Amino acid sequence: MSSNTQTTYDRIYEIVRQIPQGRVATYGQVAELASLAGKARLVGYALYRVDMKTSDIPWQRVVNAKGEISLSPLRFGTDYLQRTLLENEGISFNDVGKIDLRKYLWQPNLKSFVDSIAKL
Numbered sequence: 001m002s003s004n005t006q007t008t009y010d011r012i013y014e015i016v017r018q019i020p021q022g023r024v025a026t027y028g029q030v031a032e033l034a035s036l037a038g039k040a041r042l043v044g045y046a047l048y049r050v051d052m053k054t055s056d057i058p059w060q061r062v063v064n065a066k067g068e069i070s071l072s073p074l075r076f077g078t079d080y081l082q083r084t085l086l087e088n089e090g091i092s093f094n095d096v097g098k099i100d101l102r103k104y105l106w107q108p109n110l111k112s113f114v115d116s117i118a119k120l
Helices: 003-017 027-033 040-048 078-088 110-118
Strands: none
Touching (some): 003 027, 027 040
């Protein structure tokens, strides 16, 4: 992985670390906050690289724009794990597996957010 890619991933990870328990962000939202507008898929690639068992990055708090868990054919069972982790944080899903983004979407305090990102 190039150092430029690593720096981009580090920005993404720093943003995801700020999503509080009981809230979610979308891939697109994280991309926008990382100055990567239109690159939601890149956020997905970065989170795919996270070790789900040992990482301090709360990867489970990032969902798609529909409020759904995105399935990965290469990570069988992670959708169940992600849902379980989110439910343990108090996030509920409707009967078709969607999260109400009006209720659970993270709205960062922009000043403190900018201050923390400026440290990168």
